[in-house]
Amino acid sequence: MTDEAVTPTQVDDARRTLLPILDSRRPSVALVLGSGLHWEALGIESPKVIDTDAIPHLPRPSVAGHSTSWVAGTLEGVEVLIASGRVHRYEGIPMARATFGVRVLAAIGCRHLVVTNAAGGVRADFVPGTLMRITDHLNFLGDSPLVGAHHRDWGDRFVDMTDVYDAAWGSAVETAAAKAGIDLASGVYAACLGPQYETPAEVRFLRSAGADAVGMSTVPEVIVARQSGMRIFGLSLITNAAAGVTGRPLNHQEVIDAGREAASQLSRLLGHVVRATSTL
Secondary structure: OOOOOOOHHHHHHHHHHHHHHHOOOOOOEEEEOOOOOOHHHHOOEEEEEEEHHHOOOOOOOOOOOOOOEEEEEEEOOEEEEEEOOOOOHHHOOOHHHHOHHHHHHHHOOOOEEEEEEEEEEOOOOOOOOOEEEEEEEEEEOOOOOOOOOOOHHHOOOOOOOOOOOOHHHHHHHHHHHHHHOOOOEEEEEEEEOOOOOOOHHHHHHHHHOOOOEEEOOOHHHHHHHHHOOOEEEEEEEEEEEOOOOOOOOOOHHHHHHHHHHOHHHHHHHHHHHHHHHHHO
16 A cells, blocks of 8 residues: 555554554564665564564565565564564655554654664765764655644644754763773765765765765654654664775665675674663
């Protein structure tokens, strides 16, 4: 289903369908995984794989490197629910529908959202495999998932986006990563519509605007999560240098391959990200 209007009734339909599937599980942390990132690498205990066809009104990813499954389980002793893949506006899915899954995650009681993505490095010192904690973002998508009818139960219409990426959570993860010997950079993520990659001129503009990494996702989910009152942690895996940084052409297979190669380091870090929620 890809119609633009998303209603509270649809979200409740999905909630009422999902809760019995989860059985007694009540995840407090939700994770959205980006291109080439797979839940199998995370070491989830007692995983329950849920085909997204079972969840009414939820769109399915169509892009290579994005799974059509959600996975419930335990990570670092915390109940989690993983969206192992996402949909994008460039797939022809309206933004309100593309973020439907986040509305459902909030509705079942997830209070913490971890969003990950594969991104191009705008900063010259970002090499493939760099992990970047997102501290802020630039929305160049030309749209918002909040456009359209406002439903008061979902939160404010005019959502404050100050400090949207939880500073206390980020600080806790940085401390844990340093102790574990995991290199973790931080920076600003720019979201562009795609699906074409950016031109070198666009990358120069993004750099001048303060961006450190660029991709085609994440920001819509963050906006909806913020409206829903969720605490948010954002993480970019740098899979390639953005256009013009090295002079090499870009391709999606490179993104997928880099995600697989970084799976071990990323899974270690995500364990610390989830564990840190117990201290917030």
